[in-house]
Amino acid sequence: xxxxxxxxxxQVIFGEGAHPLGLYCVNNGxxxxxxxxxxxxxxxxxxxxxxxxxxxxxxxxxxxxxATAVALDDTEICFIPRDTFFNILKNNPDxxxxxxxxxxxELRKAEDRITDLAQKPVRERxxxxxxxxxxxxxxxxxxxTINIVLSREDIANLVGTxxxxxIRLLSEFKNDKIVEFIGKKIRILDYExxxxxxxxxx
Numbered sequence: 149x150x151x152x153x154x155x156x157x158x159q160v161i162f163g164e165g166a167h168p169l170g171l172y173c174v175n176n177g178x179x180x181x182x183x184x185x186x187x188x189x190x191x192x193x194x195x196x197x198x199x200x201x202x203x204x205x206x207x208x209x210x211x212x213x214x215a216t217a218v219a220l221d222d223t224e225i226c227f228i229p230r231d232t233f234f235n236i237l238k239n240n241p242d243x244x245x246x247x248x249x250x251x252x253x254e255l256r257k258a259e260d261r262i263t264d265l266a267q268k269p270v271r272e273r274x275x276x277x278x279x280x281x282x283x284x285x286x287x288x289x290x291x292x293t294i295n296i297v298l299s300r301e302d303i304a305n306l307v308g309t310x311x312x313x314x315i316r317l318l319s320e321f322k323n324d325k326i327v328e329f330i331g332k333k334i335r336i337l338d339y340e341x342x343x344x345x346x347x348x349x350x
Contacts, residue, residue, distance in 0.1 A: 151226070151227050152175075152224065152225070152226060152227075153172075153224070153225045153226075153227050154222070154223070154224055154225075155177070155219040155222070155223045155225065156219065156222055157219055157220065157221045157222055158218065158219065159218070159219050160216060160217070160218055161179065161202070161217040161218065161219060161223075161225065162202075162203060162213055162216070162217050163213065163216050164183060164184065164212075164213055164214065164215055164216040165212050165213065166212060166213050167212055167213075168203055168206040168207040168210075168211075168212075168213060168230065169229065169230060170203070170207070170227050170228050170229040170230045170232070170233060171201060171202075171203055171204055171207060171227070171228040171230075171233045172201070172202040172203050172217070172225050172226075172227055173200075173201050173202075173225065173226040173227075173228065174196055174197065174198055174199060174200045174201075174202065174223065174224075174225055175198065175224040175225060175226055176198045176223065176224050177197075177198070177219060177220070177221055177222060177223025177224060177225075178195070178196070178197055178219070178220040178221050178223065178285065178296055179195070179196040179197075179200075179202065179217050179218065179219055179220060179223060180192050180194075180195055180196075180217070180218050180220055180302065181193050181194040181195070181196065181202070181215040181216070181217050182215055182216055182218070182305060183214060183215045183216075184216075189305075190305045191305055191308060192302060192305045192306040193215055193258075193261075194215070194254075194257075195220075195280075195281070195284050195285075195296075195306075196217075197284060197285060201250065202217055203217075204247060204250065204251075205251065205254070207230055207233065208247070208251075220296065220297075220298070221297075264276065268347070270307065270308075270309045270313060270317065271317055271320075271345065272345065272346055272347050273307045273308060273309070274303075274307050274309075274314065274317045274318070274321070275321075275326075275342050275343075275345035275346035276346040277303065277306050277307040278294070278321075278327070278334065278336070278342060279342060279343065279346055280306075281294050281296055281298070281306075281334075282294050282336065284296070288333075290335075292335050292336050292337070292339075293330065293333050293334070293335040293336075294333065294334050294335070294336065297331075297332045297333055298332075299332070300314055300315050300318070301314075303318070318334075321342075321345075324341075325337055325338060326338045326341050326342050326345065327342070
């Protein structure tokens with residue numbers, strides 16, 4: 149039987165290394181999933197929003213969680229216990245197919261990310277990271293401010309660099325009039341130049 153769960157900003161939804169107890173469906177809110185490397189440094193591996201499903205890979209493989217999920221703002225989640233989930237899965241081929249599609253999409257994104265981290269210069273990764281935030285969470289009503297507030301440390305962990313480097317690059321983007329800051333929020337001033345900086349081509 150499913151149940152509703154509420155998390156405040158900064159609360160841990162599930163922790164890296166814990167055993168999966170069920171499936172988490174995001175009703176509303178924003179969530180980061182991060183993994184710690186051998187050196188203890190955090191790397192954001194995924195950002196989630198309303199409509200996303202979390203925890204299914206560990207549940208299906210019966211492995212411990214490979215990442216920690218933390219609420220980036222107040223978040224409402226529908227929790228489906230593992231036994232309920234597997235009973236639904238056995239009796240619903242369409243759901244099984246959707247899970248396979250989600251796993252395939254997640255694998256492709258992971259492969260793209262590994263390639264970017266290995267091959268792209270950090271300035272390009274920063275530009276791509278800002279575009280990724282925009283694609284994930286969209287703009288606010290003004291049509292240019294990214295609809296998520298992340299700490300500079302989180303942005304660095306998303307891009308795969310040191311916090312000091314992330315701060316320097318964001319400052320460079322500001323000086324180049326690609327972005328501006330409203331408090332901790334980031335407004336994109338020159339979208340086309342940001343895309344060129346990220347070297348993203350169709």
